[in-house]
Amino acid sequence: MTNKGLVVDYRALDEHQQVDTCSRCHARRFPVSLNDRYDHSFLDGFMPELVDEGFYYADGQMLDEVFNYGSFLQAKMYAKGVVCTTCHDSHTLKLRRPGNLLCASCHQPDPPTFAYPTLKAKNYDSRDHHFHKDDSIGAECVNCHIPPTTYMVNDPRHDHSFLIPRPDLSLQWGAPNACAKAGCHPDQEKKAATEYNQWLVEAMGKWYGVEWKNRPSITGIMTMARRGDPVAQIPLSQVISDPEKPAIVRATSAELLGQYGGSSLALVIQQLLDASPLVRVGAVCGLATLPNSQKPKLLDSIRKEVQKARSIP
Ligand code: HEC
Ligand code: HEC
Ligand code: HEC
Ligand code: HEC
Structure with a gap:
């Protein structure tokens, strides 16, 4: 052509x-x-x-x-x-x-x-x-x-x-699921959300056994991280370091991890060197809470790291 x-x-x-x-x-x-x-x-x-x-x-x-x-x-x-x-x-x-x-x-x-x-x-x-x-x-x-x-x-x-679709996660964390979209099961829609989702979980159990519930999901980690719950700190670090996770999810985790300060910041800073530009941007967002007085020193050390990684003299 x-x-x-x-x-x-x-x-x-x-x-x-x-x-x-x-x-x-x-x-x-x-x-x-x-x-x-x-x-x-x-x-x-x-x-x-x-x-x-x-x-x-x-x-x-x-x-x-x-x-x-x-x-x-x-x-x-x-x-x-x-x-x-x-x-x-x-x-x-x-x-x-x-x-x-x-x-x-x-x-x-x-x-x-x-x-x-x-x-x-x-x-x-x-x-x-x-x-x-x-x-x-x-x-x-x-x-x-x-x-x-x-x-x-x-x-x-x-x-x-x-x-x-994961009605079990709707029950646990409140995110919606496709099975419960308006118009799908008019009879069930009259029930309270908890009962409706329970009904859906039972149907899924009959059809798909138990394995479907083991499919990994970020719902719990992200819900807790959004609330600033310290329990999310370690799981978030694991998401960030997992190359199998989508870059946008890793980026969001870097952004959320920043709120915990302390040792978490070291991992966020490390993501400034990640291969994915989206993860690097997430890390910058995660460092937003850092006092301005610390930023120039940090950027200088990152610059040195980048130069080292690219072996630029
Ligand atoms: C310069 C901007 C622009 C780019 C680039 C662009 N789109 Fe769109 N596209 C639009 C706008 C504006 C609409 C109409 C509004 C809407 O439905 O979001 C639209 C509508 C659509 C629709 C819906 C059509 C319908 O019948 O409702 C599809 C599908 C779509 N785009 C796919 C694509 C794909 C695939 C690409 C890349 C190959 C692409 N677009 C690139 C601006 C863009
Ligand atoms: C009534 C809802 C529903 C419809 C309609 C549906 N799916 Fe699914 N799909 C599910 C559920 C629930 C699971 C999880 C099943 C499990 O864990 O065993 C799933 C899992 C999947 C998976 C991933 C699991 C795997 O086997 O790799 C794929 C791919 C998929 N569906 C494709 C499709 C395609 C293609 C269609 C249409 C031809 C379709 N689905 C129609 C509910 C649906
Ligand atoms: C060009 C091929 C292609 C088409 C067309 C396609 N898929 Fe897929 N789909 C894939 C591949 C590849 C995967 C990843 C399979 C894997 O590694 O498990 C996938 C995975 C999925 C999954 C599993 C997601 C998960 O998290 O496990 C679902 C659900 C799915 N597709 C639904 C759909 C639906 C719905 C459509 C139509 C709107 C569709 N796919 C059309 C190639 C396709
Ligand atoms: C696996 C198939 C598949 C892929 C990949 C896919 N779409 Fe779609 N997209 C659909 C289907 C199915 C619809 C629903 C269209 C309908 O019902 O008329 C849709 C709808 C849309 C619409 C109409 C508005 C809306 O949300 O319903 C836009 C715009 C669109 N897609 C853009 C994109 C863009 C941009 C990408 C890539 C980032 C993309 N799609 C990737 C299957 C796909």
Whole structure:
């Protein structure tokens, strides 16, 4: 293909950089530079909202209208190289396939493991997976895994974190879950939230056994950290140091860890050298409470560290 002289050469981008080109507009973010350029990194021009209170629930689901970027960064699919244009045609913006067929193009008994080696061979578009009547709203992948919330009366937005519904965590920590979205189970909606979620937990138990409850979640850690509870200090440090966790979650943890001061600050400072620019930004936010008088000394030592790491004389 000939080079058409476009500002962005998509052939030169990796998957995450490709997502960044959509995210300039499809992110809840604020500008940090007057000189934003499409051929520069998204984070050179913008600061996205982290998984913060008021914007996201503690488990990472969208609370306020945060658009798609911050959510999708948390998704396992993002980590495995799925990009926005895998599902959305970049010119028509239409979904590449309708309904469950879109998801079943990868999540099926004969999955494209040549492109995504960790995909499980399994028929998800079946009652064995979703336990709802065929063709009902409870049988649509979207309603359980990327559920919509309507903002400003007429503005439906789908939660691109692609989480797995967890009514047990709703019971324990209060974050919502897709199964309890309005309109799903009208009979149960008359009950108190606790009873409704209990009913959901029992249904999940019948269908999925016990393993589903062991799937790791940041809900408890983040809820406690947001309250400033010292119990969250060690788990937050573990999240920060876990390369398997999404960068935006690690960044949020660095931001939250700063509030504890003392020895926690050493770990936050260390993140100023992290390979992910988002984690570095999270660390800067985490150091906001540091007295101004200490900042120049700190920055000087970081500068020395960076020079050492890059072996610049
Ligand atoms: C220059 C800003 C900008 C960029 C870059 C951009 N979009 Fe959009 N996009 C918009 C606006 C504005 C809308 C309409 C408002 C909305 O729905 O959020 C929109 C709407 C959409 C919609 C919804 C269409 C519909 O029918 O409701 C999709 C899907 C979408 N964009 C995907 C993408 C993808 C994928 C990329 C990257 C390949 C991208 N956009 C890049 C600004 C942008
Ligand atoms: C292009 C292939 C592709 C398409 C299309 C796709 N997925 Fe995925 N999905 C993946 C991959 C790869 C993973 C990661 C699998 C793994 O490592 O466990 C994944 C993981 C998931 C997970 C597990 C998340 C977790 O935290 O464990 C869910 C849920 C999911 N996808 C739902 C969907 C839904 C819903 C759709 C349709 C809207 C969809 N996927 C479309 C490739 C795809
Ligand atoms: C009624 C809600 C519901 C619907 C509809 C639904 N899922 Fe799920 N999905 C779940 C639940 C609950 C789990 C967790 C199950 C477990 O832990 O065994 C899950 C887990 C998953 C996982 C991750 C677990 C794994 O096996 O790797 C993927 C991927 C997934 N679903 C894809 C899909 C796709 C694709 C569709 C549509 C064809 C779909 N789901 C429809 C509720 C649903
Ligand atoms: C795995 C498939 C998948 C991926 C990847 C994906 N989306 Fe979506 N997206 C959907 C589905 C499904 C909808 C719901 C559309 C509908 O029902 O018409 C949607 C809806 C949207 C909408 C319409 C507004 C809304 O939230 O409902 C926008 C804008 C959008 N996506 C942008 C993006 C951007 C930007 C990315 C990358 C950061 C992205 N999407 C990644 C499947 C995906």
